[in-house]
Amino acid sequence: MNQYHPSSSSLDFGRNVEQSISLEIKLDLLLLSKILALVSFSKRFFIQVVLGIITIGAFGCDPEVKDTPNGDDSSNEEREYSSINIEVGVQQAYIKGTTSAPFGFYxxxxxxxxxxxxxxxxxxxxxxxxxARGNSAQNPNDLNQILFDGPPKLIAGGKWSPSHPMIVASPQSPTIWNVDHLHEFITYLIEELKVNSRRIYMTGLSMGGKGCFDYVSTKGVDAYVAAIVPIAGWGNTSDREQFKSVATWAFHGDKDQVISFSSSVNMIEAINNAGPQVPAKLTVYSGVGHDSWTRTYDGSGMGEESEDYDPFEENIFDWMYLFEKKQ
Structure with missing residues (x-):
């Protein structure tokens, strides 16, 4: 990867972004724009939302279900909740409080x-x-906000076709991501579903990109993930040593006015300076603002990236599958 030369006037959000009032305002404006977008969204997506609401109305789980994915009925007697009801090939909603997970989720x-x-x-x-922040325990319809972007949007639109079939879990947080809750959430999924614990991956956009960086920064070798793809995110460069065993590929637009792309530049440079097992990558889109995730998730950004950074030549989901976590 070519040497990065960020502008000296670029802002580094990795150290003090939680104290930035302007960032919070921008995030709230993003929330407002998502709500307004409901008015003109596609018919297919509307049907998905309606199905989500119906599922939410049923509380996303069936208290009569007794079998766990591994066939061990006795484990249910030790849990507060019964095993979640699953319909294959369908993106289902589970509102917060109807399962033992710390989040509501799709x-x-x-x-x-x-x-x-x-x-x-x-x-x-x-x-x-x-x-897309929200609390479905207070307002069940909040959960539908996460269907607007990323893999949930691809699934809802019938455009989800990774080379390697995988379980996709999309939690919702009312605030900036809490890494301990994320770890608890993944533990919950491992216990409830047939998860290959060596192939757990994480991606996120904007605040979710920060969540990816923060999760590895905090958990280090104890993190469940083998690879992360943070998009338009930021993190703490002082935690670079924590990324040595986690493959990282970041994306950003160089005209991002919400989160400066120097945040991703600084994080990837810091990680690589620590000598990770797999060199961290950064792909930058020239002339692109905050929404650098749509073209990344659907792959339409391939060939549109800046030549000064890592090329976008491979589907990110196929790339993640290249990595397994050593037990």
């Missing part, structure tokens, strides 16, 4: 998912940005 399991076999599946965690 969950998709591939069509070939079979709880009666020994097959295990990769798990992808998607972290939304500030515009």
């Amino acid at each position: 969950l998709y399991v591939p069509l070939d998912y079979d709880a009666t076999t020994d097959d295990l599946y990769p798990l992808l965690i998607h972290l939304h940005g500030g515009g």
Whole structure:
């Protein structure tokens, strides 16, 4: 990867972004824009939202379900909640408080998912940005905000077709991402679903990009993830040593007025200076603002990236699948 030369006037959000009032205002404006977008969204997406609301109305789980994915009925007696009800090939909503997970979330399991076999599946965690914050325990419809971007949007639009089928879990947070809750959430999914614990991946946009960086920064070798793809995010460069065993590929637009692209530049340079097992990558889109995630998730940004940074020549989901966490 070419040497980076960020402008000396660029802002580094990694150290003090939580104290930035202007950033919070921008995130709230993003939330408002998401709500307004409901008015003109596609018919297919509207149907997905309606189905989500119906699922939410049913509380996203069935208290009569007794079998766990691994066939161990006795484990349910030790849990406060019964095993979650799963419909393969469908993105289902689970409002906060109806399962033992720390978040409300959407969950998709591939069509070939079979709880009666020994097959295990990769798990992808998607972290939304500030515009999709919400608390479905207070307002169940909040949960639908996470369907506007990333893998949840691709699934809702019938455009989800990764080379390697995987479980996709998209939690919702009312605030900036809490890494301990994220770790607890992944633990919950491992216990409830047939997850290949060596193939757990995480991606996120804006605030979700920060969530990816923060999760690894805090958990280090104890992090579940083998690879992360933070988009338009920021992090703490002083935690670079924590990324040595986690493959990292960041994306950003160089005209981002919400989160300066120097935030990603600084993080990737810091990680690589620490000597990771896999060199961290950064792809930058010239002339692109904050929304650098749409073209990254759907792959339409391939060939549009800046030549000064790492090329975008491979689907990010295929790239993540290249990595397994050593047990």
